[in-house]
Amino acid sequence: MAEAAKKLLQYIGEDPERDGLVRTPDRYAEALLFFTKGYSEDIHEVVNDAIFEVDHQNLVLVKNIEIFSMCEHHMVPFMGKIHIGYIPNNRVLGLSKLARITEIFARRLQVQERLTQQVANAINQVLQPKGVAVVVECVHMCMVMRGTQKTGAMTTTCSRIGLLQDDQETREEFYTLLNVRQ
Ligand SMILES: [Zn+2]
CATH class of the missing domain: 3.30.1130.10 (GTP cyclohydrolase I, C-terminal domain/NADPH-dependent 7-cyano-7-deazaguanine reductase, N-terminal domain)
Structure with missing residues (x-):
């Protein structure tokens, strides 16, 4: 997921390696998993x-x-x-x-x-x-x-x-x- 998020950053014209964005793909993946945690609940x-x-x-x-x-x-x-x-x-x-x-x-x-x-x-x-x-x-x-x-x-x-x-x-x-x- 983080790899995919990194690609998205590149596609919108960002530099995923710049300081503020280095950990963003990981954080985004974590956030998205939380936003969709209902799939794993019964x-x-x-x-x-x-x-x-x-x-x-x-x-x-x-x-x-x-x-x-x-x-x-x-x-x-x-x-x-x-x-x-x-x-x-x-x-x-x-x-x-x-x-x-x-x-x-x-x-x-x-x-x-x-x-x-x-x-x-x-x-x-x-x-x-x-x-x-x-x-x-x-x-x-x-x-x-x-x-x-x-x-x-x-x-x-x-x-x-x-x-x-x-x-x-x-x-x-x-x-x-x-x-x-x-
Ligand atoms: Zn809509």
Whole structure:
């Protein structure tokens, strides 16, 4: 990977041997491996034994989990917030695990639409809740830094499963608590 990064430096007209760049290929490789560490993570290992039986069937909503991912079309970052809601079926997940599950899918080359769907599907799979809704709001560096340079443009994607898709009242409760328009 470092060799490839060194080539890239040459292709953009840089001198990979100059002082500031000597260790850059190594650092770049290390950073890229971190940004894509989700490939080597497994949902079941992450969730482990953090599922708890609880007599609770009302909406659980965790808002504003920070998210950092990489656009698969340009290999540059996109970042923002993810909001996750679910209706438990007497089983809840340790709250920190929602962020950990998000990381598995965010730390890969992604498109925001698929990331949103994968997080919703994963929670649905491990928890078998009555419903799941995931909203992702991100700014994409490939939009901000090149071409159109729409610095304020935020992309919102949403994925809903079960009651949070089919039942209007439940869906409205989710969006009211989320305080975003549907
Ligand atoms: Zn892109």
